[in-house]
Amino acid sequence: MGSSMSCCGSDKVDEGITINGGQSSWRIFTYKELHAATNGFSEDNKLGEGGFGSVYWGKTSDGLQIAVKKLKSMNSKAEMEFAVEVEVLGRVRHKNLLGLRGYCAGADQRLIVYDYMPNLSLLSHLHGQFAGEVQLDWKRRMKILLGSAEGILYLHHEVTPHIIHRDIKASNVLLDSEFEPLVADFGFAKLIPEGVSHMTTRVKGTLGYLAPEYAMWGKVSESCDVYSFGILLLETITGRKPIEKLPGGVKRTITEWAEPLISRGRFRDLVDPKLRGNFDENQLKRAINVSALCVQSEPDKRPTMKVVVGLLRGSNEPKIKAMQMRIESVKYGDDLMAIDQATTDDDDDGGEESSAFGVFGAMEVQKTHDPYKRIGDRRMGKF
Numbered sequence: 001m002g003s004s005m006s007c008c009g010s011d012k013v014d015e016g017i018t019i020n021g022g023q024s025s026w027r028i029f030t031y032k033e034l035h036a037a038t039n040g041f042s043e044d045n046k047l048g049e050g051g052f053g054s055v056y057w058g059k060t061s062d063g064l065q066i067a068v069k070k071l072k073s074m075n076s077k078a079e080m081e082f083a084v085e086v087e088v089l090g091r092v093r094h095k096n097l098l099g100l101r102g103y104c105a106g107a108d109q110r111l112i113v114y115d116y117m118p119n120l121s122l123l124s125h126l127h128g129q130f131a132g133e134v135q136l137d138w139k140r141r142m143k144i145l146l147g148s149a150e151g152i153l154y155l156h157h158e159v160t161p162h163i164i165h166r167d168i169k170a171s172n173v174l175l176d177s178e179f180e181p182l183v184a185d186f187g188f189a190k191l192i193p194e195g196v197s198h199m200t201t202r203v204k205g206t207l208g209y210l211a212p213e214y215a216m217w218g219k220v221s222e223s224c225d226v227y228s229f230g231i232l233l234l235e236t237i238t239g240r241k242p243i244e245k246l247p248g249g250v251k252r253t254i255t256e257w258a259e260p261l262i263s264r265g266r267f268r269d270l271v272d273p274k275l276r277g278n279f280d281e282n283q284l285k286r287a288i289n290v291s292a293l294c295v296q297s298e299p300d301k302r303p304t305m306k307v308v309v310g311l312l313r314g315s316n317e318p319k320i321k322a323m324q325m326r327i328e329s330v331k332y333g334d335d336l337m338a339i340d341q342a343t344t345d346d347d348d349d350g351g352e353e354s355s356a357f358g359v360f361g362a363m364e365v366q367k368t369h370d371p372y373k374r375i376g377d378r379r380m381g382k383f
């Protein structure tokens with residue numbers, strides 16, 4: 001997969017270079033350009049930060065608003081994630097995927113440039129700085145979910161080689177001026193060779209969204225993204241976080257909270273109270289069914305994103321009516337919860353609100369031995 005860095009702008013280059021390749025058009029920026037665009041990476045321009053570094057708002061000399069992701073460390077891990085994200089962003093072209101505007105790779109700097117999204121992220125509207133304004137009515141939430149699903153569908157089925165995102169979550173769904181969703185942050189993405197159904201790899205992602213087979217045994221496949229989307233869907237309609245801290249420090253997943261309500265048919269009680277009862281009941285039932293299908297514990301039972309998109313559009317309505325309304329509740333092991341605890345102890349508000357723009361790194365979880373490993377007739381890659 002190598003992204004060549006030999007062509008990148010160095011500190012000696014004063015003019016950016018525009019690259020036109022395939023369907024994509026992006027630029028190699030100089031550090032000087034990005035330094036000027038962000039007012040010297042001013043704190044006033046900072047949109048947020050994560051373990052990888054910071055994201056800044058900027059404006060280029062020709063008036064284009066941009067978001068600049070600046071990596072703070074240049075170790076081998078950061079270098080790899082930078083190369084992966086640049087390569088993946090350079091490949092994709094879809095209205096619901098955040099494309100590459102450009103990048104800079106100087107002697108000791110790595111920066112990725114995106115279009116600026118004025119409505120920040122889905123996270124910022126559900127749990128962050130815009131949550132109290134309730135700009136996301138029911139119609140907008142359904143639009144965001146369908147658009148996000150279509151972007152993931154493109155990654156799984158339409159681009160070659162297929163791409164597994166591995167970090168589908170609310171902070172990685174960005175919103176443009178019309179609240180059109182764009183799935184972002186491809187630093188953890190995996191390009192899947194032809195004929196390979198799943199891989200075993202080191203676990204990266206955000207606990208609460210991670211499929212159980214991935215969180216516990218490092219098995220990654222397209223169905224891991226499907227699981228994450230199911231959690232995202234449930235989060236979007238309920239306004240609840242994937243993992244919430246209860247009194248006494250106990251943590252509960254969103255599926256643990258939703259399971260009894262769904263099993264009793266109390267669907268209205270699932271809806272975000274900020275919507276004040278303004279929602280479409282048929283769409284709610286459809287969304288619950290889609291989420292229940294996506295978060296099944298066995299990956300082979302989860303639908304493909306093609307099926308998910310069809311269900312959200314209502315094209316498979318007869319099948320929905322025949323389905324049982326029940327959701328599986330997967331509880332993460334104490335060891336994984338302990339790792340997650342370390343990432344949120346210093347943040348009583350949930351940890352991710354400072355990452356409202358999205359495009360941020362996430363926690364890593366060491367994989368454990370898979371006691372249920374089976375040898376099938378499908379090929380499995382290992383990285």
